[in-house]
Amino acid sequence: MAASEALVVELGEESPGARAWRRLLRRKSAVLGLVIIVVLVLVALLAPLIAPYDPAQQGWTAIRKPPSAQHWLGTDESGRDLLSRVIYGARASLLAGVVSISIALTFGVPVGLLAGYGGRWIDALIGRITDAMLAVPFLILAIALAAFLGPSLQNAMIAIGVTATPIFVRLTRGQVMAVKVEDYVEAARAVGNPPVRIALRHILPNILPALIVQATISIATAIIAEASLSFLGLGQQPPAPSWGSMLNTAQRFLTNAPWMAVWPGLAIFLAVLSFNILGDGLRDALDPKER
Amino acid sequence: MLPFLTRRLLQLIPTLFFVSVIIFSLQQLLPGDPALAMAGEERDPAVLAQIRKEYRLDRPVYVQYVYWVAGVLSGNLGESMRLKEPVLTLIAQKFPVTLQLALMAIVFSLTIGVSAGIISAVKKDTSIDYAVNMVALWGISTPNFWLGILLIFLFAVHLGWLPASGYVGPFEDFWLSIETTILPAFVLGNSFAAVLMRHTRSAMLQAMGSDYVRTARAKGLAERIVVLKHAMRNALTPVVTLGALEFGTLLSGAVLTEQVFSIPGFGKLIVDSVFNRDYQVVQGVTLITATTYILLNLLADIAYVLINPRLRG
Numbered sequence: 001m002a003a004s005e006a007l008v009v010e011l012g013e014e015s016p017g018a019r020a021w022r023r024l025l026r027r028k029s030a031v032l033g034l035v036i037i038v039v040l041v042l043v044a045l046l047a048p049l050i051a052p053y054d055p056a057q058q059g060w061t062a063i064r065k066p067p068s069a070q071h072w073l074g075t076d077e078s079g080r081d082l083l084s085r086v087i088y089g090a091r092a093s094l095l096a097g098v099v100s101i102s103i104a105l106t107f108g109v110p111v112g113l114l115a116g117y118g119g120r121w122i123d124a125l126i127g128r129i130t131d132a133m134l135a136v137p138f139l140i141l142a143i144a145l146a147a148f149l150g151p152s153l154q155n156a157m158i159a160i161g162v163t164a165t166p167i168f169v170r171l172t173r174g175q176v177m178a179v180k181v182e183d184y185v186e187a188a189r190a191v192g193n194p195p196v197r198i199a200l201r202h203i204l205p206n207i208l209p210a211l212i213v214q215a216t217i218s219i220a221t222a223i224i225a226e227a228s229l230s231f232l233g234l235g236q237q238p239p240a241p242s243w244g245s246m247l248n249t250a251q252r253f254l255t256n257a258p259w260m261a262v263w264p265g266l267a268i269f270l271a272v273l274s275f276n277i278l279g280d281g282l283r284d285a286l287d288p289k290e291r
Numbered sequence: 292m293l294p295f296l297t298r299r300l301l302q303l304i305p306t307l308f309f310v311s312v313i314i315f316s317l318q319q320l321l322p323g324d325p326a327l328a329m330a331g332e333e334r335d336p337a338v339l340a341q342i343r344k345e346y347r348l349d350r351p352v353y354v355q356y357v358y359w360v361a362g363v364l365s366g367n368l369g370e371s372m373r374l375k376e377p378v379l380t381l382i383a384q385k386f387p388v389t390l391q392l393a394l395m396a397i398v399f400s401l402t403i404g405v406s407a408g409i410i411s412a413v414k415k416d417t418s419i420d421y422a423v424n425m426v427a428l429w430g431i432s433t434p435n436f437w438l439g440i441l442l443i444f445l446f447a448v449h450l451g452w453l454p455a456s457g458y459v460g461p462f463e464d465f466w467l468s469i470e471t472t473i474l475p476a477f478v479l480g481n482s483f484a485a486v487l488m489r490h491t492r493s494a495m496l497q498a499m500g501s502d503y504v505r506t507a508r509a510k511g512l513a514e515r516i517v518v519l520k521h522a523m524r525n526a527l528t529p530v531v532t533l534g535a536l537e538f539g540t541l542l543s544g545a546v547l548t549e550q551v552f553s554i555p556g557f558g559k560l561i562v563d564s565v566f567n568r569d570y571q572v573v574q575g576v577t578l579i580t581a582t583t584y585i586l587l588n589l590l591a592d593i594a595y596v597l598i599n600p601r602l603r604g
Contacts, residue, residue, distance in 0.1 A: 132309030135581040135588075139543035140561065144577045147565040148320040224434050228547055231436050232562055247437055251551065254444050254455075261444065265437030273432035 020209070023285040030281020036274035044090040053081035055088040056239045064257040074259040077249060085241040086263050092242040093271055096157050096226035096235070097219040103161025104168050105215060111165075112172020113199050117180060126169065133166040142225055146234040153226075153242070156235040160225045164218055171214050175207035182206075209286035216282055220275035227268045243268045295596060299589060310581045311363065314574050315356050321570070329372065329570050363578065369571035371564070378575035381560060386579075388458060389545050389556035392472055396480030396541060397534065404484035405530065408491025412499060413518055423488065430485025435544050439478040439551035446474060456553035475552045479544050483537055490533055494526035501525075528598050532591045539584045 014022070024030050043050065052072075059079030067074045073082035115126035133141070145159035179185060180203060188202045229235035230244025238245060243264040250260035321328040326342045342348070347355050362369070368378035411423040447455035454471055461468040498504060499522050507521045508514075546558035553559070557576065564572035 128305040129309050131306045132313055132581075135306065135310055135539075135585045136313070136577055137539035137543040137580055137584065139546055140577055140580050143546065143561060143565060144314075144317055144573050145320070147573055148317045148570065150322065220432070227434055228436065231547065232550060232565075234565065247440060251440050251443075254440065255448050258444050258448070261437075261440045265434065265440070268434050268437060269432055272434070273428065276428060276432050 020282075020285045024281055027281040027284065029277045030285070033274040033276070033278035033281065036270055037278060040090055040094060040271055040274070043087055044094050047088050047091060051081075051084035051087045053084040055080060055084040055241045057081070064253060064260070066257075066259055073263045074257070076246070076260055077253055077257070082246075082260065082263055085246060086243070086267050089241045089243045089246060089264060089267065090271075092153055092230070092236045092240070093223050093226055093268065096153065096160065097223040097271075097275070100157045100160035100222045100226070101164060101215050101218050103158065104164035104218065105211070107161075108165045108168025109172050109204075109211065112169040113176060113203070115169065116173040116176025117195060117199050117203070123173070126173070130166040130169045130173075133163075134170070138163055138221070139225060139228055142229060143232065143234060146229055151234045151237060153230075153236040153240075156226055156229045159229070160222050163225075164222060167218065168211070168214065171210060172207065175210050176203055179203050179206050209282075213279055213283045213286060216275055217279035220272045220279065223268065223271050223275065292596065296593070299592060303585065303589065306585060307582070310578070310585070311360055312356070314578050314581070315359055317574060317577070318570065319352065328568065368575035368578065371569050371572050373564070373567045373569045373572075378572050381572060382557070382575060382579055385555065385557045385560045388460075388554060389542070389549070389558060391461065391468075392476055392479060392545060392548070392554065392556060393538070393541050395472055395476035396483060396544075398480075399476055400480035400484035400487055401534065403480075404487030405491050405527070407484075408488040408530075409495055409518070409523060411488065411492045412495035415496065423492075427485040427488045430481050430488075433481065434547075435478050435481060436547040436551050438481060439475070439548060442474050442478060443551070458552075458554045458556075471552075472554075475548045475554060478551070479541060479548045482544070483541060486537060486540075487530060487534070491526065491530050494529055495522055498522040498526040528595070532595050536588065536591060538587050539580070542580055542584075 024034075057080060059075065062071065062075045062079040064077055065071055065075045065079075071081050071083065073086065076082055076085070111126060115123045115130075118126075136144075142156075142159045142163045145162060146156050149155040149159060176199075185198060185202055188198050193202070226235055227242070227244035227247070230242040231248045233245070233248065236242035236245055246264035247261060247268075250257070250264065253260055318325060326339045326346075326348055329342055329346070330338055347358050366379060368382075370377055371381055374381065407423045407426070411420045414420050443455045446453045453474055457471055459467040459471050499518075501522075503525075504517060504522050507517045512521075542557070545556060546561060548554070549556045549558035550562055557580075561573060561576045564570075564576070
């Protein structure tokens with residue numbers, strides 16, 4: 001072990017993770033995406049410290065005020081500070097993005113591994129269920145689930161997570177099918193490794209790049225889905241701030257207070273864009289053909 | 292062709308079965324007494340008893356499912372609790388509105404997305420290519436309900452050129468119908484155009500690097516003919532198939548677009564039903580959407596085989 005490590009150091013070879021990271025940093029748009037994501041995460045975490053006002057604090061003397069030195073982004077129909085609400089809204093959006101995709105990964109990857117590695121009968125059964133779930137358009141299934149579960153941020157995250165699960169089942173299965181015929185998997189099988197160990201130790205690490213890329217892009221989709229559900233009244237419930245529900249309210253005051261419609265939408269756009277360009281960058285950086 | 296069709300049709304059966312199971316299961320998610328939840332505002336014991344009897348809520352779940360599927364297969368998707376009308380009738384009333392919107396959106400996105408994708412591929416690595424890619428990224432990342440709100444502000448509130456909301460059917464007043472649907476169709480087609488552009492670009496780049504394009508160039512054909520006749524014809528096959536597959540995304544988008552522009556279509560029906568706890572309608576709309584998607588998928592596959600002679604068995 002020590003000898004092989006020394007050899008790696010001597011040859012100046014880097015680990016696959018380090019190589020991908022280095023190649024990711026070479027792509028300006030991906031770095032920009034990463035920077036925006038880091039800023040958004042910091043904004044969400046430090047919201048109580050950086051928000052100038054309490055996001056739920058109503059001010060009857062400051063109803064629908066345009067942007068000013070006091071309220072940088074203006075105020076809403078209840079006199080609440082829009083900047084503070086946009087800052088706190090980052091929490092709901094990022095939480096929904098990460099939690100729902102984590103749900104999808106938690107269920108989708110093991111089921112996908114089972115389908116790809118479990119044999120024809122299980123594969124056919126999982127395949128048909130996946131087809132059925134993918135047949136219902138993403139948002140319509142999420143709306144239906146959120147409607148039956150009841151409107152709340154937690155249920156919206158569950159609905160989006162469940163809806164995104166078949167994407168990961170199908171991706172994992174496809175990747176497993178491609179990888180399981182490789183020599184190193186055959187070798188692992190030949191020396192008597194049990195199937196679970198082969199799936200977890202030999203197959204999973206090799207399909208990880210594809211999963212990381214898909215998860216990043218799916219977070220963008222999940223953020224839009226959460227904003228959509230909140231816009232329809234099926235996500236975060238008022239008075240808790242969320243970008244989607246802020247846009248819903250803003251639509252009613254478009255004539256008198258158009259600024260209310262600008263900032264939450266811009267925030268959603270930036271969050272979604274950052275995950276999309278990071279996903280694109282990761283796809284290129286993790287592509288083995290580009291080594 | 293016949294064996295392919297038979298195989299493909301047989302595959303539909305389990306998929307449709309699982310779709311029905313998923314949609315039926317939604318009902319099981321209702322917290323508490325499902326009859327109470329399905330009755331909505333109604334608290335009359337007689338109504339509750341009727342719901343229990345109609346949906347056989349006192350019987351085991353699998354029995355309920357069998358009766359539900361039997362109803363669906365005979366064209367009975369239940370009745371709207373709120374509107375007291377058969378769900379299928381409601382869907383039939385609303386579907387043409389969404390279809391008009393979706394078709395306009397498809398025409399728009401095919402025109403913009405495909406031409407932008409071709410230009411981008413032909414002008415690879417130039418400023419035009421970068422600009423088109425930026426616009427596509429913008430299209431994919433912009434939530435369509437936000438875009439809708441901004442366009443309403445610009446074209447309806449600020450400029451006063453177009454109505455902010457509402458819908459007029461094409462057979463009532465054609466031009467007014469166009470006026471009421473042009474903004475929603477643009478909003479709906481926006482992200483679809485971006486997706487089409489990206490796919491067209493990569494398919495064109497692949498085609499342009501192929502042997503038959505090199506041969507066409509070697510024959511001395513004009514570049515315009517090489518691009519439009521040789522590369523494009525081959526590159527567009529998968530793109531058109533993708534168009535059918537993305538129809539589901541379009542229907543998802545229609546839910547939000549119709550909400551923003553107050554268009555009384557399919558999407559608005561599902562949202563209104565959600566808020567009125569009209570669960571039969573939610574289930575019915577979801578089922579019809581999924582079935583439409585599955586059938587379009589089948590048509591896309593058949594079209595793909597018809598277009599590509601190598602796949603004909």
